[in-house]
Amino acid sequence: MKKFFNLCFEFEFYLKIAISCTIFQEIFYWLLHNIELNFLIQVLLYWLVSSVSFYSIGLFIEKVIKKNDTLKEKLTARVKKVKKQPFPCFTAKNIIIGEIRSFTAALIILYLVPEVNRGNSLLLNLGWFLMRIVAADFCFYVFHWLLHRKFLQKIHLKHHEFADSSSFVAGHKSLTEYIITTIADIWLIFIFGYDITQLCAWAIIGNAYNLEGHSSLSIFFISSDFHDLHHTCFKGNYGIQGFWDRVFNTLNPPTKKLGIMFPVASLKYTMKSSSDLD
Ligand SMILES: [Zn+2]
Ligand SMILES: [Zn+2]
Numbered sequence: 208m209k210k211f212f213n214l215c216f217e218f219e220f221y222l223k224i225a226i227s228c229t230i231f232q233e234i235f236y237w238l239l240h241n242i243e244l245n246f247l248i249q250v251l252l253y254w255l256v257s258s259v260s261f262y263s264i265g266l267f268i269e270k271v272i273k274k275n276d277t278l279k280e281k282l283t284a285r286v287k288k289v290k291k292q293p294f295p296c297f298t299a300k301n302i303i304i305g306e307i308r309s310f311t312a313a314l315i316i317l318y319l320v321p322e323v324n325r326g327n328s329l330l331l332n333l334g335w336f337l338m339r340i341v342a343a344d345f346c347f348y349v350f351h352w353l354l355h356r357k358f359l360q361k362i363h364l365k366h367h368e369f370a371d372s373s374s375f376v377a378g379h380k381s382l383t384e385y386i387i388t389t390i391a392d393i394w395l396i397f398i399f400g401y402d403i404t405q406l407c408a409w410a411i412i413g414n415a416y417n418l419e420g421h422s423s424l425s426i427f428f429i430s431s432d433f434h435d436l437h438h439t440c441f442k443g444n445y446g447i448q449g450f451w452d453r454v455f456n457t458l459n460p461p462t463k464k465l466g467i468m469f470p471v472a473s474l475k476y477t478m479k480s481s482s483d484l485d
Pocket of ligand 2: 366376377438
């Protein structure tokens with residue numbers, strides 16, 4: 208019974224991602240479906256949506272939410288305390304390198320992948336995004352697990368310079384790791400093609416859960432200190448969320464917070480506090 212609820216809990220994350228992506232896809236579809244977008248405009252749009260959402264969500268978490276003591280205390284997910292350390296700083300050089308990376312990635316992805324038009328069917332989009340997040344999580348799990356093996360660790364150490372974490376640690380990684388994690392994120396569209404409205408929606412939500420996952424807060428998508436523990440302990444919790452870690456038995460049990468959108472987390476919480484189920 209407990210195992211079942213734990214899996215539901217992981218699935219809650221997938222559902223939140225799929226529903227949020229579907230909503231954003233509808234918005235992009237509504238804005239763009241009457242406009243002819245050539246290749247270069249699509250590249251620019253995809254790059255701009257990715258970059259603007261990355262900085263604006265990250266700054267919102269760090270400069271608005273964390274500056275409000277009540278909110279910060281209420282939303283903190285981190286349980287295991289770590290020594291404070293300075294976080295990645297914004298230098299013009301870092302920002303320019305980051306933008307060159309993401310523009311080049313957008314250019315290569317859209318050049319190599321065939322374009323498809325999936326329309327705005329809610330059910331079809333929901334199914335697509337659900338499949339994408341489960342597949343992306345699986346692929347990320349496998350690559351991330353490999354990056355923690357001795358012979359590949361060097362590639363991943365830059366991301367682990369921070370035992371504590373803040374939103375922008377999400378983007379703090381070596382070029383090789385950037386390429387590997389981008390492939391893990393997008394490989395499914397190489398098989399099924401890309402729809403620009405889906406791609407933009409995925410970029411925004413991807414940035415949102417990635418930044419939140421590194422912020423030590425539990426705002427909407429992230430319901431535990433799952434990734435905080437990964438940064439603190441340097442082992443276990445290799446997935447985006449705990450589903451594949453449960454499957455492959457590499458879970459470093461996270462401390463769960465009450466869910467915001469669905470009741471599964473609340474159910475789990477109630478059951479845990481009555482502690483009579485195992
Ligand atoms: Zn790692
Ligand atoms: Zn991380």
